[in-house]
Amino acid sequence: MKLFIAEKPSLAQAIAGGLGSGTRKDGCIVIGDNVVTWCFGHILEQLSPNEYNDDYKYWKLETLPIIPSPWKLKVKPDAKKQFCIVKDLIKQADIIVNAGDPDREGQLLIDEVLEYVGVNKPVQRILLNALDDKSVKEALTDIRKNEDFIGLRNSALGRSRADWLIGMNLSRAYTVQARKAGYDEIFSVGRVMTPTMSLVVRREDEIANFKPVNHYGIRGTFNNDEANFTADWFIPKDIEGLDKEDRLIDKSVAEKVLDKLKNLPQGTVAHVTNVEENEKKEAQRLPYSLSALQIDAGRIYGYSPQLVLDTMQSLYEKKLTTYPRSDCDYLPENQKENSSGIIGNLKGLFSADIDKIIEKTNPDIRSRAWNDNKITAHHAIIPTTIKADFSSLNDVEKNCYFLVAKAYLAQFLPMHSYLSVKIMISIASEAFIGKGKTILEQGWKELYIGDKSDKEDDADTILPQVVEGQTVNFVEATLVEKTTKPPTRFTEATLLKAMKEIYKYVRDENLKKELKECSGIGTEATRATIIKKLQDTGLLALSKKYLVPTDKSKVAISIYPEDLTYPDITAVMENKLEEVQRGNLSLEDFIALQLEMLNNFLEEAKKIELAPPNDVPKCPDCGKAMRRYKGKNGFFWGCTGYPECSTTALDNKGKPLFIKKAECPRCKSVMQRFPSKNNPKQFYWHCTNKECNLYLTDDAKNKQPIVVRCPECKKGYLVLRDGKKGPFWSCSDYQKTKCNCIRQDENGKPKL
Numbered sequence: 001m002k003l004f005i006a007e008k009p010s011l012a013q014a015i016a017g018g019l020g021s022g023t024r025k026d027g028c029i030v031i032g033d034n035v036v037t038w039c040f041g042h043i044l045e046q047l048s049p050n051e052y053n054d055d056y057k058y059w060k061l062e063t064l065p066i067i068p069s070p071w072k073l074k075v076k077p078d079a080k081k082q083f084c085i086v087k088d089l090i091k092q093a094d095i096i097v098n099a100g101d102p103d104r105e106g107q108l109l110i111d112e113v114l115e116y117v118g119v120n121k122p123v124q125r126i127l128l129n130a131l132d133d134k135s136v137k138e139a140l141t142d143i144r145k146n147e148d149f150i151g152l153r154n155s156a157l158g159r160s161r162a163d164w165l166i167g168m169n170l171s172r173a174y175t176v177q178a179r180k181a182g183y184d185e186i187f188s189v190g191r192v193m194t195p196t197m198s199l200v201v202r203r204e205d206e207i208a209n210f211k212p213v214n215h216y217g218i219r220g221t222f223n224n225d226e227a228n229f230t231a232d233w234f235i236p237k238d239i240e241g242l243d244k245e246d247r248l249i250d251k252s253v254a255e256k257v258l259d260k261l262k263n264l265p266q267g268t269v270a271h272v273t274n275v276e277e278n279e280k281k282e283a284q285r286l287p288y289s290l291s292a293l294q295i296d297a298g299r300i301y302g303y304s305p306q307l308v309l310d311t312m313q314s315l316y317e318k319k320l321t322t323y324p325r326s327d328c329d330y331l332p333e334n335q336k337e338n339s340s341g342i343i344g345n346l347k348g349l350f351s352a353d354i355d356k357i358i359e360k361t362n363p364d365i366r367s368r369a370w371n372d373n374k375i376t377a378h379h380a381i382i383p384t385t386i387k388a389d390f391s392s393l394n395d396v397e398k399n400c401y402f403l404v405a406k407a408y409l410a411q412f413l414p415m416h417s418y419l420s421v422k423i424m425i426s427i428a429s430e431a432f433i434g435k436g437k438t439i440l441e442q443g444w445k446e447l448y449i450g451d452k453s454d455k456e457d458d459a460d461t462i463l464p465q466v467v468e469g470q471t472v473n474f475v476e477a478t479l480v481e482k483t484t485k486p487p488t489r490f491t492e493a494t495l496l497k498a499m500k501e502i503y504k505y506v507r508d509e510n511l512k513k514e515l516k517e518c519s520g521i522g523t524e525a526t527r528a529t530i531i532k533k534l535q536d537t538g539l540l541a542l543s544k545k546y547l548v549p550t551d552k553s554k555v556a557i558s559i560y561p562e563d564l565t566y567p568d569i570t571a572v573m574e575n576k577l578e579e580v581q582r583g584n585l586s587l588e589d590f591i592a593l594q595l596e597m598l599n600n601f602l603e604e605a606k607k608i609e610l611a612p613p614n615d616v617p618k619c620p621d622c623g624k625a626m627r628r629y630k631g632k633n634g635f636f637w638g639c640t641g642y643p644e645c646s647t648t649a650l651d652n653k654g655k656p657l658f659i660k661k662a663e664c665p666r667c668k669s670v671m672q673r674f675p676s677k678n679n680p681k682q683f684y685w686h687c688t689n690k691e692c693n694l695y696l697t698d699d700a701k702n703k704q705p706i707v708v709r710c711p712e713c714k715k716g717y718l719v720l721r722d723g724k725k726g727p728f729w730s731c732s733d734y735q736k737t738k739c740n741c742i743r744q745d746e747n748g749k750p751k752l
Contacts, residue, residue: 003093004036004126005086005110007100010317011128012038015099018136027085035093037086042109043079044116046160047072049168059172064602066169067595071161073116087117095122098146102127102378103325104581105525107149108156125149130322132384134338155581162573162594166191169598173605174559180640182616182625187556188537191570192499192522193530194556197539198565199498199505200490201549201557210486215247216254217482220261220432221475222270222425224464228475231425231434233257247484254479260428261477269471270427282416284367284444286329287380287407290524291500293400298493300451301399302545305496305528311400312381320388321404323378325525330374331382331411338385339363343412345387346405354406357446361412369411382408406447413444421463427474436463489546492531499527507566519578521570555613561604569597617656621647626656650675665707665717667692673703695719695732700748708750713739718750 006012012029015036016022022031029036049056049066051074056063075083090096096119100106107125114123123146128139170189178187218233235242241250248254288296290312294305303311312324340363347358369380383405390398419438424431442449466472490498498505499522503515522530531547534540539553549557557565576593579585612618612625617637619626624641628651637649637656649656660673662685669689676682683698685705696705697720708729710716716733718741729750731739743750 001093002034002095002097003089004034004097004099005090005113006036006038007106007109008040009038011099011101011131012036014128014131014136014319015126015140018133018140027082028089035089036099037089038082039086039109039113040079040082042105042112043076043083043086044073044109044112045076046164047074049172059176061173061176061606064169064173065165065595065598066172067165073112083113086113090114090117090119090121093121095124097124097126097143098149099126099128101325102129102323103327103523103525104152104156104159105523107152108160111146111153112157123147127378128323129326129378130319130384131316132319132386134385135322151581151583154587155577158580158587158590159577161591163191165591165594165598166601170564170601170605173602174556174608177605177608178555178559178610179627180625181610182612182627182640183555183610184628185538185552187552187559188539189560189564190530190533191573192526193534193539194560194564195502195521195567195570196495196499196530197534197549197553198557198560199495199567200540200547201553203487203490204549207486207489212486213243213247213249213484214251215243215249215482215484216251217248217480218254218258218261218477219480220270220425220427220477222432222434223473223475224466224470225473226464229434229436229463230461231423231432232480233477234424234431234433251481257430258477258479261430261474264428264474268427268474270425270432270474272423272466272468272470272472273426273431274422274424275466275468276420276422278420279440280418280420282418282443282445284369284410284413284415285407286369287331287382287411288404289327289329289380290325291327291496291520291527292329293381293403294528295493295497295500296403297400298491298496300403301396303396303400304492304532306532307396308400309525309528311396315397315401319384319386320401321383322381324381325523326378326381327519327524328375328378329369329380330371331369331379332375333370333372335379335382336363336366336370339412341385342383342408345385346383346409349388349390349405350402354447357413358409360446361409363412365412365414367411410444410447413446414441416443416445417441423463423466425472434461434463436461438462489548491545492528492542492547495531495547496527499530502567502571505566506568506571507562508568511568511572515571515575519574521567521574559608559610561601564601617649619645619647620658621645628654628656660703662705664689664692664694665696665705666694671696671705673698706749708752710739710741711743711752712741713737715739716741718743720745720748720750 004015006015016029016031019031019034022029027037052068056066096114098110100110125144125146126139128136167190171187174187174189217235220231220233221228222231235248237246239253241248241253243249290309294308297303297308298305309324312321315321316324343358343361343363347355381404388401417440419440421436423434500520502520503512506512506515535542538550539556540547541550563569576585576590580587580590617626619639619641622639622641622645624639624645626637626649627640628635628637635651637651639645639647649658662671664671664687667687667689669687669692671685671687673683673685676684685696685698687694694717696707696717699706708718710718710731713731713733715737716731716739718729719732720727720729727745729743729745731741733739743752
């Protein structure tokens with residue numbers, strides 16, 4: 001029996017369809033000698049620290065670092081039934097096929113099940129980039145050895161264990177230190193999450209500290225007897241009044257040049273000193289990877305990255321588009337044979353204008369996207385050979401499919417070509433530069449005319465036909481005043497783009513070139529989830545469409561070391577994971593690097609002395625912050641200086657109610673002031689010595705116990721009590737000594 005273990009039910013259904021007609025059973029599909037079963041993503045999960053050792057139940061610096069040895073997994077509670085089905089089928093199988101998604105997580109989640117069960121049977125691997133029948137049947141004829149993908153598995157395992165080590169240990173370390181200062185939140189640390197959060201916090205700081213700069217230029221208008229055209233003054237690099245960015249910030253300097261031009265004799269001409277004309281071609285844009293699609297869908301339609309991922313997963317399961325979690329934007333050459341059919345299926349789905357462009361496509365055009373050398377386990381997202389029924393799709397599905405389809409159609413239209421023109425003009429010892437562009441052939445960009453994703457300016461400057469040495473008429477010159485603008489806040493889409501292009505945000509300039517080829521931080525499948533988690537945990541908030549930091553994230557970035565908040569280490573780690581995937585770095589060596597980094601971070605964390613927040617109550621005895629705890633009998637407050645200071649307080653609607661203390665007149669132990677259970681406004685005093693157990697009445701005015709020795713037994717003390725005829729005083733020891741001393745109340749004191 002050959003057993004296929006798919007990552008999810010939809011994938012299993014597609015594989016079963018490719019194998020032939022079958023019978024559906026509980027948790028599997030039987031097709032002759034083939035059986036297809038499935039997981040629900042990861043059906044195993046890592047143990048939490050306290051599941052390794054009870055000592056880890058309480059968060060303490062002394063127990064860190066927590067390093068599992070050996071690493072253990074457990075079956076997720078909601079997957080136990082399916083796990084048992086998979087386990088029983090594994091025992092019966094002769095050959096097992098790993099049918100996880102074609103990425104490192106897909107590889108791991110099946111491999112970890114096989115390892116957990118303990119498989120010593122032949123294991124194969126099938127890679128499915130699309131679920132349409134044609135793609136499935138082609139994949140079934142190209143089944144490979146699972147051992148060829150051990151690097152992919154190890155990279156996923158390395159990522160998983162590194163995230164556990166960093167997250168579990170550093171979250172505890174910084175939370176413990178923050179709680180000492182009176183903070184009540186959990187300060188979660190994530191290898192990718194923390195530097196991503198920091199991008200937003202730093203951007204907000206840049207905006208808050210931004211100071212606008214006014215800078216100046218001059219625009220000249222010229223005429224060559226055909227039409228007017230404009231050119232901008234070339235500001236000399238050695239002129240006075242430039243800032244460090246070579247902007248002219250001294251308005252008077254520009255005004256002097258402007259006055260000189262305005263005072264030129266009538267009829268003064270300008271000379272064309274240089275003309276550059278270059279015909280340029282812009283190759284077809286590449287099809288979409290998931291991140292590129294999330295960025296465009298966010299900019300054009302305002303969709304969140306998570307919504308785009310969920311939508312593409314839906315289209316994938318409907319067999320309309322290929323595998324969604326792809327980090328690749330190239331296509332395998334053997335899929336080019338499907339192009340005519342796919343293009344034909346796209347006719348009539350969109351507008352009449354798009355249909356006219358489709359008529360211009362040529363399946364014989366070979367764009368740069370068709371490149372087997374750029375393909376890893378998956379390829380770019382494209383439409384499948386199945387024609388979409390738009391009546392069955394919602395608006396988000398239609399729009400995402402439209403973006404994918406346009407990017408695919410672009411591969412079969414000519415390159416975009418244009419004439420780039422640059423003219424340099426000299427007048428009164430000043431130089432002006434005019435730049436323009438003339439479209440020669442729209443080519444593939446015709447698909448994007450008027451689209452928000454088109455970066456081209458539709459109103460390209462038209463420059464006249466001139467030659468070097470020619471003169472043109474000077475018409476006028478005007479002052480141009482510009483003001484610098486603060487950086488724009490991140491949206492979910494632009495933050496995702498920043499994660500993908502992380503080399504732009506590293507602290508070490510020497511890393512930029514190296515990391516430019518890196519795939520960024522996070523993966524195609526996790527970036528959207530990380531951005532959502534930052535919002536769910538209160539580290540980021542959405543204000544209109546922009547992401548803004550919260551007070552919690554501002555505190556977090558102030559206590560985390562810079563190495564943790566900048567993406568350098570994380571980006572380098574992603575490169576190391578790629579080395580693991582290629583087999584150039586062992587899993588053991590990768591984890592050793594993570595442990596070395598973890599220990600350095602823990603040493604820094606232990607040195608932190610965080611100032612308490614302004615609104616946190618201070619301990620009346622030692623001045624340190626008080627923190628609210630939940631005990632068996634409800635909430636209470638304790639000093640963060642414990643055990644050196646053991647001050648506690650009752651909880652009064654989320655605020656500490658500090659207990660006043662006095663000396664017990666009988667045993668000299670500490671007495672504490674408590675509110676009455678029946679009347680919170682009434683207080684009494686209780687000796688903390690259980691053998692003494694003395695209760696006394698409170699003097700509400702002075703907040704001190706009223707100490708009056710019993711005049712009859714001389715052992716007890718008089719205590720105010722409520723009687724049927726009003727308040728009275730009696731001996732505190734009447735139960736022990738049977739003393740029946742009673743005195744009338746006189747203005748809150750016993751009448752002796």
